[in-house]
Amino acid sequence: xxxxxxxxxxxxxxxxxxxxxxxxxxxxxxxxxxxxxxxxxxxxxxxxxxxxxxxxxxxxxxxxxxxxxxxxxxxxxxxxxxxxxxxxxxxxxxxxxxxxxxxxxxxxxxxxxxxxxxxxxxxxxxxxxxxxxxxxxxxxxxxxxxxxxxxxxxxxxxxxxxxxxxxxxxxxxxxxxxxxxxxxxxxxxxxxxxxxxxxxxxxxxxxxxxxxxxxxxxxxxxxxxxxxxxxxxxxxxxxxxxxxxxxxxxxxxxxxxxxxxxxxxxxxxxxxxxxxxxxxxxxxxxxxxxxxxxxxxxxxxxxxxxxxxxxxxxxxxxxxxxxxxxxxxxxxxxxxxxxxxxxxxxxxxxxxxxxxxxxxxxxxxxxxxxxxxxxxxxxxxxxxxxxxxxxxxxxxxxxxxxxxxxxxxxxxxxxxxxxxxxxxxxxxxxxxxxxxxxxxxxxxxxxxxxxxxxxxxxxxxxxxxxxxxxxxxxxxxxxx
Amino acid sequence: xxxxxxxxxxxxxxxxxxxxxxxxxxxxxxxxxxxxxxxxxxxxxxxxxxxxxxxxxxxxxxxxxxxxxxxxxxxxxxxxxxxxxxxxxxxxxxxxxxxxxxxxxxxxxxxxxxxxxxxxxxxxxxxxxxxxxxxxxxxxxxxxxxxxxxxxxxxxxxxxxxxxxxxxxxxxxxxxxxxxxxxxxxxxxxxxxxxxxxxxxxxxxxxxxxxxxxxxxxxxxxxxxxxxxxxxxxxxxxxxxxxxxxxxxxxxxxxxxxxxxxxxxxxxxxxxxxxxxxxxxxxxxxxxxxxxxxxxxxxxxxxxxxxxxxxxxxxxxxxxxxxxxxxxxxxxxxxxxxxxxxxxxxxxxxxxxxxxxxxxxxxxxxxxxxxxxxxxxxxxxxxxxxxxxxxxxxxxxxxxxxxxxxxxxxxxxxxxxxxxxxxxxxxxxxxxxxxxxxxxxxxxxxxxxxxxxxxxxxxxxxxxxxxxxxxxxxxxxxxxxxxxx
Numbered sequence: 001x002x003x004x005x006x007x008x009x010x011x012x013x014x015x016x017x018x019x020x021x022x023x024x025x026x027x028x029x030x031x032x033x034x035x036x037x038x039x040x041x042x043x044x045x046x047x048x049x050x051x052x053x054x055x056x057x058x059x060x061x062x063x064x065x066x067x068x069x070x071x072x073x074x075x076x077x078x079x080x081x082x083x084x085x086x087x088x089x090x091x092x093x094x095x096x097x098x099x100x101x102x103x104x105x106x107x108x109x110x111x112x113x114x115x116x117x118x119x120x121x122x123x124x125x126x127x128x129x130x131x132x133x134x135x136x137x138x139x140x141x142x143x144x145x146x147x148x149x150x151x152x153x154x155x156x157x158x159x160x161x162x163x164x165x166x167x168x169x170x171x172x173x174x175x176x177x178x179x180x181x182x183x184x185x186x187x188x189x190x191x192x193x194x195x196x197x198x199x200x201x202x203x204x205x206x207x208x209x210x211x212x213x214x215x216x217x218x219x220x221x222x223x224x225x226x227x228x229x230x231x232x233x234x235x236x237x238x239x240x241x242x243x244x245x246x247x248x249x250x251x252x253x254x255x256x257x258x259x260x261x262x263x264x265x266x267x268x269x270x271x272x273x274x275x276x277x278x279x280x281x282x283x284x285x286x287x288x289x290x291x292x293x294x295x296x297x298x299x300x301x302x303x304x305x306x307x308x309x310x311x312x313x314x315x316x317x318x319x320x321x322x323x324x325x326x327x328x329x330x331x332x333x334x335x336x337x338x339x340x341x342x343x344x345x346x347x348x349x350x351x352x353x354x355x356x357x358x359x360x361x362x363x364x365x366x367x368x369x370x371x372x373x374x375x376x377x378x379x380x381x382x383x384x385x386x387x388x389x390x391x392x393x394x395x396x397x398x399x400x401x402x403x404x405x406x407x408x409x410x411x412x413x414x415x416x417x418x419x420x421x422x423x424x425x426x427x428x429x430x431x432x433x434x435x436x437x438x439x440x441x442x443x444x445x446x447x448x449x450x451x452x453x454x455x456x457x458x459x460x461x462x463x464x465x466x467x468x469x470x471x472x473x474x475x476x477x478x479x480x
Numbered sequence: 481x482x483x484x485x486x487x488x489x490x491x492x493x494x495x496x497x498x499x500x501x502x503x504x505x506x507x508x509x510x511x512x513x514x515x516x517x518x519x520x521x522x523x524x525x526x527x528x529x530x531x532x533x534x535x536x537x538x539x540x541x542x543x544x545x546x547x548x549x550x551x552x553x554x555x556x557x558x559x560x561x562x563x564x565x566x567x568x569x570x571x572x573x574x575x576x577x578x579x580x581x582x583x584x585x586x587x588x589x590x591x592x593x594x595x596x597x598x599x600x601x602x603x604x605x606x607x608x609x610x611x612x613x614x615x616x617x618x619x620x621x622x623x624x625x626x627x628x629x630x631x632x633x634x635x636x637x638x639x640x641x642x643x644x645x646x647x648x649x650x651x652x653x654x655x656x657x658x659x660x661x662x663x664x665x666x667x668x669x670x671x672x673x674x675x676x677x678x679x680x681x682x683x684x685x686x687x688x689x690x691x692x693x694x695x696x697x698x699x700x701x702x703x704x705x706x707x708x709x710x711x712x713x714x715x716x717x718x719x720x721x722x723x724x725x726x727x728x729x730x731x732x733x734x735x736x737x738x739x740x741x742x743x744x745x746x747x748x749x750x751x752x753x754x755x756x757x758x759x760x761x762x763x764x765x766x767x768x769x770x771x772x773x774x775x776x777x778x779x780x781x782x783x784x785x786x787x788x789x790x791x792x793x794x795x796x797x798x799x800x801x802x803x804x805x806x807x808x809x810x811x812x813x814x815x816x817x818x819x820x821x822x823x824x825x826x827x828x829x830x831x832x833x834x835x836x837x838x839x840x841x842x843x844x845x846x847x848x849x850x851x852x853x854x855x856x857x858x859x860x861x862x863x864x865x866x867x868x869x870x871x872x873x874x875x876x877x878x879x880x881x882x883x884x885x886x887x888x889x890x891x892x893x894x895x896x897x898x899x900x901x902x903x904x905x906x907x908x909x910x911x912x913x914x915x916x917x918x919x920x921x922x923x924x925x926x927x928x929x930x931x932x933x934x935x936x937x938x939x940x941x942x943x944x945x946x947x948x949x950x951x952x953x954x955x956x957x958x959x960x961x962x963x964x965x
Contacts, residue, residue: 042581046801048574049561049583049680051715081797083844085821092800143817145805274844276853279686279794281716 001242006203008234009211010169011161013198014176015154016186017130018061024129024153025052025095032192036135036146044132044151046090051280054079058127058153059286061185062102063294065155068183068301069122071106075286079127079278084271087145088132096156098275101126102284103155110168110175118168121160128154149193155185161200161211166230170223173197177223182327183299196221201233203241212237213247217261220254229254232261299327313343322351328365329355332372339376342383349375353393357400370399377407381417385467391416416465425458425466429474432457443479451475482507483643484960487552487700490646494541494551501541501551505534505595508553512597512644518625521638523558523616524566525598533595540593549707550593555648557636558599559606560586560691561680569682570604570614570632573802573809573828583680584712585649585691592707597645600635604830605799606656606684608632609902612893613832620889621664622961623927627886630660630902636694637664642961647695647704651681653688654787655881655906658918658932661694662881665920665928665959667947668694669701672938673913674719677712683798685791686717688910697957698919698947702726705940721938729941730948735769737946740874744780745905751884754929757922758880761931761950765878768949775870775877779862780908784900786863787907789843789856795833796840802828835896864912867934876942877934880905881918885927905932915940919947920956928959 026043106122132150181188202214309320561579611634622642633650637660652670661668693704804824811823843852918930
């Protein structure tokens with residue numbers, strides 16, 4: 001048998017950290033990178049007598065996600081305790097949602113790199129708290145516990161087992177990452193653990209219906225590793241099965257250094273979590289008005305925004321999509337249009353000039369030195385022929401480098417406005433013609449290439465401010 | 481005698497400068513210092529801070545800015561976190577734990593001007609009905625050295641009964657305020673679940689735990705409940721309902737009040753003397769204008785098994801945090817993580833606590849959940865429904881608090897079932913979340929016993945009203961161990 005004889009079935013559980021200022025059950029900050037345990041309150045430490053209180057913001061984030069994937073928002077959901085002992089789990093249980101999650105039955109359609117699309121059903125998305133971290137290094141052979149992350153809100157997004165290749169699984173994970181980032185549900189910073197995948201992988205002989213025994217590879221935190229971990233598991237399981245053995249249902253870890261998965265200690269996988277409803281929290285009751293209010297506040301989804309850009313601004317489909325897929329860029333673009341008018345110019349300037357500068361200087365759009373308003377002014381001046389495209393770039397660069405004057409003032413003060421006034425251009429052109437008799441003669445004899453020479457002379461005399469189109473017109477007239 | 485005075489009388493005396501807060505506090509400290517080496521009602525005393533606070537309250541009294549209960553000496557059950565003061569829950573596990581914050585109950589009572597003279601002894605993590613499960617040793621019943629004070633709030637009950645403080649806080653998960661109140665001859669009320677914040681109260685069984693006052697009289701209980709009750713944003717299960725002035729309802733006439741006589745409460749196992757005393761009390765209520773109506777609570781018989789599934793199940797999770805990692809007891813030289821967990825918990829927790837953790841873990845485990853935990857929750861619903869029907873016919877339900885008077889130390893320690901049956905009359909109101917109080921209605925062989933009043937949700941006022949009306953006409957609540965010996 002070979003790989004072609006086996007069918008792969010993959011389901012993903014994606015843990016995404018919700019973008020909230022404070023934790024899910026305490027007022028502690030969720031900011032990344034603080035000194036160990038400075039963001040751990042009495043509640044996060046699990047001191048005697050403390051009680052959790054739900055940060056309402058997490059409902060909003062979960063519902064926003066649910067609406068974006070067309071899911072059911074459960075009007076009543078319940079928190080449960082999942083019991084297990086581990087030093088980074090300060091209460092000895094995790095507060096999560098088992099039987100009644102806040103979001104159920106969604107669906108997404110993702111584009112595959114190799115072409116075509118794939119629709120994936122989401123079983124559920126539930127709220128839970130993150131654990132802290134055990135630090136095994138530099139602790140004099142002891143283990144340190146950092147509870148800063150303990151209680152960070154997570155939304156666990158569970159797919160149906162209906163992806164059939166690592167390509168589909170990675171495309172799905174990327175889509176979810178883009179979606180939660182776009183919605184502002186998560187900051188999507190994967191290097192900080194904001195999105196972690198558990199991959200459930202099984203294989204079965206092609207043509208069979210019953211699912212093979214699956215393994216769960218936990219806490220994979222990059223798309224590259226996800227692909228590698230899944231591929232490794234597929235190969236491993238096929239080898240196991242082809243050698244006549246059976247796959248053990250177990251939890252595995254991906255070792256990114258060795259590029260392999262290996263089983264976690266069996267003791268951890270044999271846990272009976274003894275779930276039961278969390279008695280310290282009342283069931284979560286959500287009413288329709290609350291959901292509708294969130295729906296109204298939701299950012300326009302990528303597809304809808306892209307369609308609107310095509311319709312409203314007559315952009316090409318690919319241009320519209322590339323703007324729409326990036327909320328702050330799309331917002332910037334629309335602001336430029338509002339203050340500058342011409343959408344086609346705005347589209348080019350934002351996607352080409354601005355993006356190039358942002359990338360070059362590694363600046364986020366939110367921190368662009370050139371504001372949308374200023375770029376709008378620049379574009380207005382191009383559109384009404386006040387400045388040429390070339391001058392516009394000079395202005396843009398000056399503002400980028402920290403010029404503090406407004407775009408309009410800068411153009412005015414530097415005298416960069418194009419000379420379009422024929423009464424001032426004509427005498428100048430007359431003079432240039434009379435000062436260059438040889439070239440004039442050659443031009444009139446048919447050497448029309450010399451037009452560039454005359455235009456250049458005019459530009460030199462006007463320091464580039466003459467309207468090139470008008471200069472051309474006058475020269476053509478006078479050199480006839 | 482100062483220590484026989486009610487809160488109202490003390491406040492008047494303080495206003496009239498018959499004594500100062502400092503003198504008042506010193507009086508009780510002297511009594512406690514004298515009696516407690518024998519009684520063992522306190523785990524930790526806070527005499528030094530109490531004296532300072534008393535001086536401070538005297539200053540506030542002299543410049544007219546004193547809070548309403550300025551100077552009243554109380555004690556807190558050692559289950560309430562008190563900032564800067566050791567808070568043990570009666571366990572070796574927390575013997576080294578100094579709470580960094582105050583429980584809401586503690587904070588509110590301090591803000592009202594009460595002064596805590598110490599933390600009272602209790603069954604470990606509130607698991608027990610005799611106070612014999614304390615790491616700090618049993619508490620003696622002030623009425624008889626050989627008898628238990630009841631539990632788990634046995635230290636608070638003994639301290640109030642022996643007049644070592646004016647009042648004390650308690651908690652009640654299956655009867656832990658009412659049963660010791662009955663056995664020590666004092667008044668105690670477990671309010672509606674959610675009436676008082678659980679923030680800072682060390683959890684035993686979260687869906688059942690409720691704090692309440694333990695006092696000499698219903699009037700004192702009303703005064704303290706006024707302070708303790710109220711919504712707390714730090715406790716999601718606390719009730720967002722306005723708190724009435726409980727002292728206002730104390731003097732309502734009983735005319736027209738319908739009292740439920742629950743026949744299931746008066747069967748086998750109840751001491752006939754207690755039954756007789758309750759009948760006598762009922763006649764008195766009738767004489768005062770109340771009407772007695774027979775009601776039935778058929779599901780009550782399932783209450784104990786249901787309770788001993790639900791409470792241990794919740795406790796098994798609530799006590800997981802005591803793992804030797806961050807605070808509390810840690811075993812010597814653990815060889816690895818599992819050893820750290822196993823020995824810290826085996827050594828740091830007592831037998832009854834470990835037994836309930838095991839029972840609870842079992843009840844929640846895969847394959848048993850439906851048969852135990854889920855079934856127990858169904859019984860809980862049946863019990864609630866029983867009460868809902870009964871309260872369509874009556875305003876309050878009357879019954880015994882305990883099957884007998886205080887038993888002897890050591891008598892039931894090897895017989896857990898008999899010990900668990902102590903809570904047979906009290907557990908139903910915890911399961912239903914209803915308010916219930918106990919106040920003294922008689923004595924037998926030198927030991928007091930109480931009558932229990934169960935009210936509808938948030939009807940604490942009516943419970944206190946009935947108890948107060950009884951206490952206006954009787955002296956059971958005025959009897960003290962001192963007077964009888």
